[in-house]
Amino acid sequence: MKYALFLGCQIPAHLNQYEASARAVSKRLGVDLVDIKQFNCCGYPVRNLDFKTFVLFSARNLALAAQKQLNLMSLCKCCYGSLKKADHLLKEDSSLRAEINTLLQKEGLNYEGGVEVKHFLSVLYHEVGMEPIKEKIERTFAKLNIATHYGCHALRPSKIVEFDDPVAPSLFDQLVEVTGAKSIYWPTQLECCGAPLWGINDDLSMDLTAKKLTDAKQSGGDYLCTACTYCQIQFDTVQKMISAKRGANHQLSSILYPQLLGLSMGIEGKTLGLQLNQLPLDGIENFFVVPEPPEEKAPEAGEETEEA
Amino acid sequence: MFFDTALYISLAIFGLGMLYRISTWFRYRIGIDAKAIPTSARVGAAAKGILLTVFSGKIFTLLRVFIVDTLLQVRVLRQDFLRWLMHICLYLGFMLLLLMHALDKYVTSALFAEYYPTINPFLFLRDFFGFMVLIGIAIALYRRFILKVPRLRTTGQDHYAIIILAVIMISGVLLEGSKITSYTKYQEMVDEYTMAADEQELRALEAYWVKDFALVSPNLKGPFAEQTLAEGKESHEMNCAQCHSKPQSAFLGYTTAKIISPIALGLDRAKAPTILWYLHFLACFLGLAYLPFSKFFHIFASPVSLLANAVMAKEISEPANIATRQVMELDACTHCCTCSLNCSVGVAFAKIPNWNILPSEKIASVKALASGKQLSEQQLKHIQEGIYLCTNCRRCTVVCPVGINLQDLWFKVRETLLHRGYPEFLALSPFSYYRGLMREELADDNYPAPLAVAREAIVAGCELLKSPEKVISLTPTDREFKSGLGLADQASTFSGCFGCETCTTVCPVVANFDNPQEELGLLPHQIMHSCGLGLKDLAFGSNMLWDCLTCYQCQENCPQGVCVTDVLYELKNRAVNYVKAKPQT
Numbered sequence: 036m037k038y039a040l041f042l043g044c045q046i047p048a049h050l051n052q053y054e055a056s057a058r059a060v061s062k063r064l065g066v067d068l069v070d071i072k073q074f075n076c077c078g079y080p081v082r083n084l085d086f087k088t089f090v091l092f093s094a095r096n097l098a099l100a101a102q103k104q105l106n107l108m109s110l111c112k113c114c115y116g117s118l119k120k121a122d123h124l125l126k127e128d129s130s131l132r133a134e135i136n137t138l139l140q141k142e143g144l145n146y147e148g149g150v151e152v153k154h155f156l157s158v159l160y161h162e163v164g165m166e167p168i169k170e171k172i173e174r175t176f177a178k179l180n181i182a183t184h185y186g187c188h189a190l191r192p193s194k195i196v197e198f199d200d201p202v203a204p205s206l207f208d209q210l211v212e213v214t215g216a217k218s219i220y221w222p223t224q225l226e227c228c229g230a231p232l233w234g235i236n237d238d239l240s241m242d243l244t245a246k247k248l249t250d251a252k253q254s255g256g257d258y259l260c261t262a263c264t265y266c267q268i269q270f271d272t273v274q275k276m277i278s279a280k281r282g283a284n285h286q287l288s289s290i291l292y293p294q295l296l297g298l299s300m301g302i303e304g305k306t307l308g309l310q311l312n313q314l315p316l317d318g319i320e321n322f323f324v325v326p327e328p329p330e331e332k333a334p335e336a337g338e339e340t341e342e343a
Numbered sequence: 344m345f346f347d348t349a350l351y352i353s354l355a356i357f358g359l360g361m362l363y364r365i366s367t368w369f370r371y372r373i374g375i376d377a378k379a380i381p382t383s384a385r386v387g388a389a390a391k392g393i394l395l396t397v398f399s400g401k402i403f404t405l406l407r408v409f410i411v412d413t414l415l416q417v418r419v420l421r422q423d424f425l426r427w428l429m430h431i432c433l434y435l436g437f438m439l440l441l442l443m444h445a446l447d448k449y450v451t452s453a454l455f456a457e458y459y460p461t462i463n464p465f466l467f468l469r470d471f472f473g474f475m476v477l478i479g480i481a482i483a484l485y486r487r488f489i490l491k492v493p494r495l496r497t498t499g500q501d502h503y504a505i506i507i508l509a510v511i512m513i514s515g516v517l518l519e520g521s522k523i524t525s526y527t528k529y530q531e532m533v534d535e536y537t538m539a540a541d542e543q544e545l546r547a548l549e550a551y552w553v554k555d556f557a558l559v560s561p562n563l564k565g566p567f568a569e570q571t572l573a574e575g576k577e578s579h580e581m582n583c584a585q586c587h588s589k590p591q592s593a594f595l596g597y598t599t600a601k602i603i604s605p606i607a608l609g610l611d612r613a614k615a616p617t618i619l620w621y622l623h624f625l626a627c628f629l630g631l632a633y634l635p636f637s638k639f640f641h642i643f644a645s646p647v648s649l650l651a652n653a654v655m656a657k658e659i660s661e662p663a664n665i666a667t668r669q670v671m672e673l674d675a676c677t678h679c680c681t682c683s684l685n686c687s688v689g690v691a692f693a694k695i696p697n698w699n700i701l702p703s704e705k706i707a708s709v710k711a712l713a714s715g716k717q718l719s720e721q722q723l724k725h726i727q728e729g730i731y732l733c734t735n736c737r738r739c740t741v742v743c744p745v746g747i748n749l750q751d752l753w754f755k756v757r758e759t760l761l762h763r764g765y766p767e768f769l770a771l772s773p774f775s776y777y778r779g780l781m782r783e784e785l786a787d788d789n790y791p792a793p794l795a796v797a798r799e800a801i802v803a804g805c806e807l808l809k810s811p812e813k814v815i816s817l818t819p820t821d822r823e824f825k826s827g828l829g830l831a832d833q834a835s836t837f838s839g840c841f842g843c844e845t846c847t848t849v850c851p852v853v854a855n856f857d858n859p860q861e862e863l864g865l866l867p868h869q870i871m872h873s874c875g876l877g878l879k880d881l882a883f884g885s886n887m888l889w890d891c892l893t894c895y896q897c898q899e900n901c902p903q904g905v906c907v908t909d910v911l912y913e914l915k916n917r918a919v920n921y922v923k924a925k926p927q928t
Contacts, residue, residue, distance in 0.1 A: 192906070
């Protein structure tokens, strides 16, 4: 299993812990990650203003992966959605492809399709598989209720992103439950985190984020769990800002999925970058099942005394 | 006389230029908050900051950065070996030439009692250092003109830098070559240093020099008899050897001498050595005098930038010092374009022909802004667009070989520009996410203004929306608009809409408001409908467009397969183009 790791722009700047934890978990699961230094922005932010520039952005990334004959794995769901969309368009629309390739050829690149775009969670679920993940679990959580947040751009438009059932997805819930935690039902689970409007209409963005936080909390969630750059920053950094502005009545820390899985695999919190989260995560390790003293130990002691 | 006058004039210009350039670090202002800090406060803060840093543990950080990043240039090496080799050759070769060759009276003579420029190892080293610089120039030419790296822009300053270095180096080598062959020079030396030599001995010496020292004589041509050469050698050892190693060590000059030997006599008669001497020195003096105003000023500013950035941070440093540092950083830029080659959005330049998208080019614009130069509205809008088209991924800052904190620079300049009130439509895109994260650093009234300005500029272009009482005529519809949709994506699917309102019902933004129409203008199904009717103004003017989360709930749930979100995306593109193309009123 070898993938070109697509980090996008925000992870290196604001969310190093996502990269650190994803790398740590991938290493244990035998997912080989290749860095392509020349990758650029996926094009997501420019889509509002110029559609073809957006396609060009994604196409360049796809062309770079194609050049290395690698499939591409994205950690961010907005990047994932953008790359999938562009890949789809380039496959369907040959005149668009020709137009974009003319621009790419100036730097010796070309894209004719053939790169599979995957999200980190799909790689874990479909390529690594649930059983091998289970085998790597060293300690399980108990009585930990996780409000699993899917993220819009992985689920929809489902015909293009092909991530999971858009109405009743279960992939992420299953991945969460592998750690022993319970992935709870919460009505707004599949709704937007509010991030796309942060910086454009903060009040609206805050309303939407607060609504989800309240719902997750009322539904009994101890932590939120995300696997998307923007969702995580929204639920972590921006939530902190919302609390400061609107009062902290719904504070609910959010953990990145590879941090949750990593803890369960026995990887140290520091390696997973827990300390980099804005809202505290230190309580989560209290949910680990306390290992009962191994049963063999008593008879062993007995044997020893007998021998003595 | 000529030499001294020219030297002192260029030294004076150089000194004044340096003072002037350094004074701009304290006088120019970048960012809204820097306006409030007077120059005197900045000078004071800088002096205090430097003293406090030098007499603290941070001195070790400074030393490390000076050795690793300034002398060894590891930051460049990490980027690209060829570039590192180029720069090391240029700067090491030139520095050593400056110390050993140009300042030989003060440096080399002081260090080596035996120093004489025409004996080894100095004879060899001078050419070797020159060779390094020439290799550097060759790599620079190769990178900029043969490799043609995309997004590596070559400006007037880059041309100047390459040309002046090349002129100094090549004139130096030619001067050396012509002097080796010059009979006039030889004769001058013979007159001065050969005492009590008779005619026969002088002829022998000349023969020896023609054979072994590449001298071109009008009187003698080889081959020479063994006997003559032996006599010549003897005379040479007595009179010349003390100060003259064999010229083969000066491999550049010697090669030149060999090449020009057929025409050497003519050149000598035309006083080529003297002309080349003037050329060489004039080029050096010009380079010196113009240095503070050229990109070579980075020789001073870049180490300062590296050192300053190693010990400064927004959280711990005086705002006055940050303000000074940010102006200084503009001078530290060498226009190496590492930032533009690594820029996350640099690829946009292929589609949007605005140089300001590329960080290396933005620096020049920011310099113009900081110096208070009058820029046209068009220029300002271009800079604003270039600076806003940035994901704030920090790559430029991380890779900058001279440690410029570019991201902080963009942040400051972006706000200053937005403050002027020109609408920036990119503000209505996720490019604003970082600005949102940083909102606590901005004054409360400055933060929302640009967003409102951009929205208002779009609404202002949409007459129909402003007059809800107006009766809408449905014929003729704007067919051009209607058929134009769908050029980019699946936007033409709007025609399938039969008004069931599912899109509006599932929209989390609509659900957020008690009276959504008041906040959002048209709701998603109404926008689809206005597309069907060809009512451009209504479709473009609604807040709904810019308040769309792009969560795709509408599109996923539409029973008719209308790609609602994609239609909204396309309308956003077209609204911006429409408003931009509309003549300003």
